[in-house]
Amino acid sequence: MSLDDQPIKRPFRWHIVVFLAPAFFVYTAFMIVPLFGTLQLSLFRRVDQQSVYVGLDNFRMLFGDPRWSVNFWNALWNNVWFFIIHMLVQNPIGVLLAALLSSPKLRFRAFYRTAIFIPTILSFVIVGFVWKLILSPLWGVAPNLLDLVGLKSLFTPWLGKEEYALTTLSLISVWQFVGIPMMLIYAALLSIPDEVIEAAECDGITGLSQFWKIKLPLILPSIGIISILTFVGNFNAFDLIYTAQGALAGPNFSTDILGTFLYRAFFGFQLQLGDPNMGAAIATMMFFIILAGVCVYLFTIQTRLRRYQF
């Protein structure tokens, strides 16, 4: 008699359920439920102390009523600019730093790596405050340093000028977070096998062209991941603007991004009373913008990235 005839009866693997349960419940309680709570909140409005279902009326107001839409589009554009600066400055510098770090001739590598990464672990409040002091026209070191090299005329109160404030803040944020793309790219560069590099060298590809032709294509998936992390981080940003410029994101709303706009709408500010329903509508839009961005990445970019198996 052979056992093969009988289907093998495996006991139900309870341990999988048990091990998954805590993560599942915590994630549901703290992410999924609040997310749907927010979506639901955005469909209601308070009228005479009563929550009334108004369908998409809050969104119609957000886009159609100039009292809200002007601020919304302003915040959205500022947010896009914030993201553009990060993509144009933070990520190329991150790649460059990683390439320099992985160069075999470099000494004190561990020191540079740590020093560049440290700002990332600092609190936003500290970063905002320190940079506010550095750039302060009264007590800051920036005017003095520029004076030392004879460029005092270049100094302006950047954080107080409408045309510079947002770019300045973006660059502060870049300074803080440049360590993250650096680390990820650095790890990706280290994982390129030596055989590939050696083969390239045998074919006479060295130096810069080796970086462009061999290494860069191999780290493209990492760059993709970094881009999407930057995108999500930027469109969720709030802390730095709030600590450096306050909730009104001055001057003249020039540094207002979706996060600060949401904060004012949801919690209110000074005499402005909080409106949780409009706040939720803005939060919902932020969610959809981020969702759309991530989908574009997942379905168009990531599927085209070629993966190399070694």
Add this chain to the structure above:
Amino acid sequence: MQTRLLTALLLGSTVLGSAGAAFAQDKTLTIESWRNDDLAIWQEKLIPAFEKANPGIKVVFAPSAPTEYNAALNAKLDAGSAGDLITCRPFDASLDLYTKGHLADLTSLPGMENFSDVAKSAWQTDDGKATFCVPMASVIHGFIYNKEAFDKLGITPPATEADFFAALDKIKADGTYIPMAMGTKDLWEAATMGYQNIGPNYWKGEEGRVALIKGEQKLTDPQWVEPYATLAKWKDYLGDGFEAQTYPDSQNLFTLGRAAIYPAGSWEISGFNTQAQFKMGAFAPPVKNAGDTCYISDHTDIAVGLNAKSPNADAAKTFLSWVASPEFATIYANALPGFFSLNNAPVKMEDPLAQEFVSWRDKCKPTIRSTYQILSRGTPNLENETWVESANVINGTDTPQVAGEKLQKGLDAWYKPAK
């Protein structure tokens, strides 16, 4: 996500906070407040004085950061974990709490008769029938100056606008001092210390403020635009890089003796007294022509109310009646020079600077900030817009006319004055 996390943290901390208080044997009253600067004064002066007179009632003063107070308080009230006594912001923030049933009606509280109708106006329903907070203090706007600088340059406190700008020119020409310590980075300095400070002289205090609410005047009228034109002239007398100068920067510039004039609110007095090493004086906002009636902003700023769900309502009412008494007014006004009692009983104050400020009440007509009552109820919020536009006018981003038009357009978008 951040907002949710914040709410969760706030809720968590309040539950823990109130759990500790529940075990005390005496009745313990907790005061919610944004005045964390006043912690020492409450603990060392006010609370001991009250507890001595009322054995069996303990009072805990539990302040939070000013910018977080409104949000934190609303979250606590909704969760039912707020303290027994609620420090009231003026006007709509508190009115909203009252209509939601978070604040109890105190109209018949013993001691309420000690306050005038104007003093109570910030904490009443629109029809004035119900009062829900006991007024504590008001703040007065004006200018504080460095007496040593004025003496050295031979300047006397200016009474008219021409004098004022002549003085500024003189300080600027001398070059030792920055003529005026103010920045536009935090926006509210420009609006509160600038526009609301000098404005009442133009719109004739209450007359203009009430007319604006009734819709008889508009923010584009000359009396509302002119203060902006004057503010625009301030630009030349502010320090280098004033666009990025924050409120603490301005305070430090003045108390370090680097600036001669500081557009002020009287709440600065106690801080300046400890910080500044030189003699200070104060002058009221200058009038246009010598002999004009002067108007000052004597703004009802702070009051205290009763949490409607407080389990210790009787003890809390005892406390509130004490807050309404002349005894409290005297201790408070002297412990916090610059916060002037709204009590009808005359209060004797020791601080010379505070005396100077309060003396204007006798010769000038008081009003409150124009944007606070009713007009900041809608979207866009007139107070916030005034912050932004005042800073814009000083920065040169907008002309005074454009600022007035923008504000009126924002107001027209939602405000229909009752005719």
